[in-house]
Amino acid sequence: MENTSSNGDNFAILVQGGQGPCVNKYIIFPKSAVANEDVYERGYVGALTALTNDMLVNVYDYSGASCGNGGQLVVTMTK
Secondary structure: EOOOOOOOOEEEEOOOOOOOOOOOEEEEEEEEHHOHHHHHHHHHHHHHHHHHHOOEEEEEEOOOOOOEEEEEEEEEEEE
């Protein structure tokens, strides 16, 4: 997990395993991709929680296959 990508107003996580166009790539979560700062902060906290507790996540890029407009992160379970 990175606290920023290219010094932007975003954070990024490396997706490993799973399915989809962002597998084994970073997906960037820009603040502008969600409705408000609260939604953005919940995504950041969810990513940190998953990393800290060795949990799995589903991540979604709202712009399609670019991996640069992540907006939803769902913590699912432990590995």
